[in-house]
Amino acid sequence: MAKISVQNVSKMYKGGEIQALKDVSFECEDGKFFCLLGPAGAGKTTTIKLIAGIEAIDKGQIFIDDQDITDLLPKDRDVAVAFETYALYPQRTVRENLAFPLRAPMRKGGMSERQIQQRVVEIARLLGIEELLERLPRQLSGGQRQRVALGRALVRKPKAYLLDEPIAHLDAKLRHRMRGELKRIQLELGITTLYTTPDQLEALSLADYMAVLNNGVIEQVGTPVEIYNHPINLFVARFVGDPPMNALQSKLEGDDLVLFGLAKLPVTAALKTRLVNALTGDGVVVGIRPKDLDIVTPDSGEALFKGEVKNVQVLGETSIITVVINAHELRAKLSTQMAPARGERVGLKFSLDDCHFFDIHTEQRLF
Amino acid sequence: MTTLNLKNVWKIYEGNVLAVQDLNIEVKDGELFALLGPSGCGKSSTLRMIAGLEKITRGEIWFDDVLVNDLEPRERNVAMVFETYALYPHLSVYENIAFPLRIRGMSRDEIDKKVRWAADFLGISDLLPMRVKGLSGGQMQSVGIGRAIVREPSVLLMDEPISHLEARQRARMREELVDLHHRLDTTTIYVTHDQVEAMTMAHRIAVMNLGKLQQVGTPTEVYERPRTQFVGGFIGEPPMNFADCELVRENGEMFAVSPSFKIRLSSQAAKKLESYQGAPKVQLGIRPESISVSKTPTPESIQAQVYVLEPQGERTLLSAKLANGELFLIEVAPDFAAQVDETIYLQFREPIHLFESQEGLNLLY
Numbered sequence: 001m002a003k004i005s006v007q008n009v010s011k012m013y014k015g016g017e018i019q020a021l022k023d024v025s026f027e028c029e030d031g032k033f034f035c036l037l038g039p040a041g042a043g044k045t046t047t048i049k050l051i052a053g054i055e056a057i058d059k060g061q062i063f064i065d066d067q068d069i070t071d072l073l074p075k076d077r078d079v080a081v082a083f084e085t086y087a088l089y090p091q092r093t094v095r096e097n098l099a100f101p102l103r104a105p106m107r108k109g110g111m112s113e114r115q116i117q118q119r120v121v122e123i124a125r126l127l128g129i130e131e132l133l134e135r136l137p138r139q140l141s142g143g144q145r146q147r148v149a150l151g152r153a154l155v156r157k158p159k160a161y162l163l164d165e166p167i168a169h170l171d172a173k174l175r176h177r178m179r180g181e182l183k184r185i186q187l188e189l190g191i192t193t194l195y196t197t198p199d200q201l202e203a204l205s206l207a208d209y210m211a212v213l214n215n216g217v218i219e220q221v222g223t224p225v226e227i228y229n230h231p232i233n234l235f236v237a238r239f240v241g242d243p244p245m246n247a248l249q250s251k252l253e254g255d256d257l258v259l260f261g262l263a264k265l266p267v268t269a270a271l272k273t274r275l276v277n278a279l280t281g282d283g284v285v286v287g288i289r290p291k292d293l294d295i296v297t298p299d300s301g302e303a304l305f306k307g308e309v310k311n312v313q314v315l316g317e318t319s320i321i322t323v324v325i326n327a328h329e330l331r332a333k334l335s336t337q338m339a340p341a342r343g344e345r346v347g348l349k350f351s352l353d354d355c356h357f358f359d360i361h362t363e364q365r366l367f
Numbered sequence: 368m369t370t371l372n373l374k375n376v377w378k379i380y381e382g383n384v385l386a387v388q389d390l391n392i393e394v395k396d397g398e399l400f401a402l403l404g405p406s407g408c409g410k411s412s413t414l415r416m417i418a419g420l421e422k423i424t425r426g427e428i429w430f431d432d433v434l435v436n437d438l439e440p441r442e443r444n445v446a447m448v449f450e451t452y453a454l455y456p457h458l459s460v461y462e463n464i465a466f467p468l469r470i471r472g473m474s475r476d477e478i479d480k481k482v483r484w485a486a487d488f489l490g491i492s493d494l495l496p497m498r499v500k501g502l503s504g505g506q507m508q509s510v511g512i513g514r515a516i517v518r519e520p521s522v523l524l525m526d527e528p529i530s531h532l533e534a535r536q537r538a539r540m541r542e543e544l545v546d547l548h549h550r551l552d553t554t555t556i557y558v559t560h561d562q563v564e565a566m567t568m569a570h571r572i573a574v575m576n577l578g579k580l581q582q583v584g585t586p587t588e589v590y591e592r593p594r595t596q597f598v599g600g601f602i603g604e605p606p607m608n609f610a611d612c613e614l615v616r617e618n619g620e621m622f623a624v625s626p627s628f629k630i631r632l633s634s635q636a637a638k639k640l641e642s643y644q645g646a647p648k649v650q651l652g653i654r655p656e657s658i659s660v661s662k663t664p665t666p667e668s669i670q671a672q673v674y675v676l677e678p679q680g681e682r683t684l685l686s687a688k689l690a691n692g693e694l695f696l697i698e699v700a701p702d703f704a705a706q707v708d709e710t711i712y713l714q715f716r717e718p719i720h721l722f723e724s725q726e727g728l729n730l731l732y
Contacts, residue, residue: 040533171405172561173606180675180686180694187675187707199534205677205684225701228680241680243538291681311542313567314586316603317656320567322542333681336587342549 002064002159002192004028004051009060011046011216020046022216023060028160028209030065031190033183037203038213039239044196045084047213048164051194052081064159075104082153084165086145088137094148095120095133101156123151126181128174142169147178154185160192168197179205200240204228212236234363237287237356243320243331246293248286249360252279259286260328263304271352274367283360290320292354293332295340296347303347305330309340323348369430369521369554370396371417376426378412378578386412388578390426394556399548401569402558405601408575410558411526417556418524419443430521443522446515450527452507454499454514460486461495464513471518485517489547504532505540516551523555530561541567562602566590574598591718596727599652599720605684607652607720608695614640614647614721623651623721627689628669630715639731645723649730652720655696659714660685660703668712671695673705687711 004027011021021043028034036044049055051062053074061070069077080101088097098120102111111119124130127147137145150166167178183206186193197203203210204224212219212227212235220232231237231245238244248259252275256264267275275284298306307325319339323330323346330348340346357366371394378387387409394400402410415421417428419440428435435443446467454463464485468478486492489509494502499510508528515523529540545568548555559565565572566586574581574589574597582594593599599607612625621637623630630651632640661668671687674694678701685697685705697713705711721730 039535172604173600176605176696180677180696183675183677184686184707201679204679224678224680228678244535289681311545313541314590315563315566316590317654 003030004034004160004192004194005063006047006051007061007063009047009050009062010058011043011050011055012058020216021050024213024216024218025060026211026218026221028192028194030192032208033186033193033195033206035203035207035210036194036196036213037198037200037210037240038196039198041215042198042213043216044198044213045164046216048081048083048162048194048196051077051160052079052162053077054081078159079162080153080156080158080160081162082149082164082166084146084168086137086149088145088148088152090137093134093136094124094129094140097137097148098123098133098151098155101152119155123155126154126185127151127178143171143174146170150178157189157191160194161186163193163195165196165198167202168199182206201242204240212239214239230365231287231356232365234285234287234358237358237365241289243290243333245287245289245356246330247358248288248328248330250284250286252276252282252284257284257286259304260325262326265304265352267352275357278357278359278366280359280361284366285358285360285363287356287358288350288354290331290333292350293330294349295321295332295334295338296349298345298347300347302349304350305348306345307348309342309344309346312339312342314339368396370394371522371554371556372427372429373413373417374427374429376413376416376428377424378409378416378421379424385578387416390580392573392580392583394554395570396554397552398570399545399555399557399568401565401572402556402575403560403562403565403572403601404575404581405560407577409578410560410575413575414524414526414556414558417522418445418447444518444520445522445524446518446520447524447526448508448511448515448528450530452511454507454510456498456500458499459495460491460497460499460502460510460513463499463510464495464517467514467518481517482513485513488516488550489513505536508532508540512547516553520553523551523553525555525557527559528557529564530559537564544568563604566602574601576601592729592732593652593720594729594732596650596652596722596729599722599729603654605655605696605698607654608658608693609722610651610689610691610693610695612649612651614643614649623649623719625651626691627671627693628715629667630669630719631667632719632721633717636719636721636731640721643723643730645725648724650722650724650727652722653695653715654718655684655698657716657718658695658697659716660687660697660699661712661714662705662709664712665714668714671711671713673707673709673711675707676703676705687713689713 006026009024012019038044050057099116102116129147146169167175207224211221220236250257250259257267296302305325307323309321310324311322313320319336321332373390373392376390404410416423464482465478486495491509529537573583576597581598589602610625612623615622615624621632671689674688675686677684683699683701683703685699687695
């Protein structure tokens, strides 16, 4: 049983010059996989360091279950950490690095040497580094070192795992496999896990719950499905999902939404009322995901916009096309078989049902 | 206007290290051509031989009708863009771009004209007086490209130019580089280990592994018709699934049989396999989007267990464990729900690929 509760935590660096975390609060429930997602410099690693006790908190409190751990020494917190920077013992072999947390004197109910070796081999096999056990860290590639660092965290069964971008340095194929394995291991062990990543796909794939962090502030907390389907503001909407959601600067004029000052989209009376009630002015950002944009022939009546295909990116079964409309670019994701060619003139359409609406000034979600 | 021709090119390093083996590639005039493969596949050695930075052990490299084997790098009129930028940090953007012209002894006026043209072309004119030191990664790479194009090279060589940028910036630079290439129209060779970059940017891709060319083709060709198992597994995200199986003929029909499944092959596939004399043990390859899932058995469906579910917004990735322990990745709709370890039933759809076990050649290619 271990619930991690971060309450109103702030952290400054350089004597208050840089505020890394501003009044951050979130709760990671017992046994859940919780991802902290955000761009570089958002404060993800700082959060991990504060929970691990590696750095001191300036303001706020952290609880594990009902125990206030804010002032506890790292070793008394019973959490296992894997850092992106590995932090391995350079003069010890992989085997010894992995065994170290099991030998540490403060662990009560110590394991026998045989049990330790068994556990080390088990974890090494799981991470595909079994054949590297007798090597030193400097004899390993970045991806291999990272797996050792991850293994050193997973070898124990603490109250919580704190994993800081633990698979960032693996190549694409291996990262894919490790992601699935990590999710399965966590599910089987049921150990509360806090995991940071700048990769939105990784966060969506792994998390039971996730928080989007930006400039030291939590933007939104929710399940991956909630965050993808109901992003709370334009930042979250464009950070989660790839390619980013299209954002159309629009205005409510009479019974129409005028998109980019170019196209008129008639709205129902009900939608108009909702917009009027929610807006601070008359400016709306209409958000539409690339997968929800459809290509039609430019002279068909359905085309909301007409534009020229500037770029076609084949991903495999699907392709991303970039369409230029005056000075604006919109991206659509569609089946490669349906994709138009570069330079072709196309029409674009979408359904109001797939739109997200944001206030143009506050950038907050309206509905 | 340059066509590039590599004929039976070998690179053997000291100690008999085979870096590139018998490589044959023709790059068309004005093409954006990607050399793709994992580290150690020979793509960088190939690029360096084209640049003249590395001696060719055997074979010929032609720029149009000129054999360049023995030409110095500067006589080849190629320009290179590196991952590390290789800029002079203490010099201004202007001086960095001007550098290759200065060492050629061009007049001050001529240099000024060309530097301003290159900066304007890349949209970085306002950076010209700034020092390189304080620029962002993307800006530095633009300066690196400026320095390459200012000489108006006949061939532009790019060595992992954006691989160190963070994901969003990389996605933006992919589009910018394609746009740049389109306006410049210079024959360009682009080296990368990232299949997404090669797929989304190149006209054609040469996939390499362990010094050997695996396949040359358009992005759609290498995705839909991989010539080898390596190409099948390397191209595509999420990756292609593979399983050991055996080809069995029964009552005039062909089946791929493994402890986990028995798949009836299409009549076209059976026809292509008629002349196959090799070992019956093959690898079946199938992409995650070519598998359907149901909760109840259907005729010839394959039983499996849910191992992991990964929701990804517009789709969900399902990892299924087959009877023999293989993990197969499957793309399912975002509203697909299932419990871990729940029994499900898979149906394989075409295209199903079969690779022979010797060299991994696609038997249905």
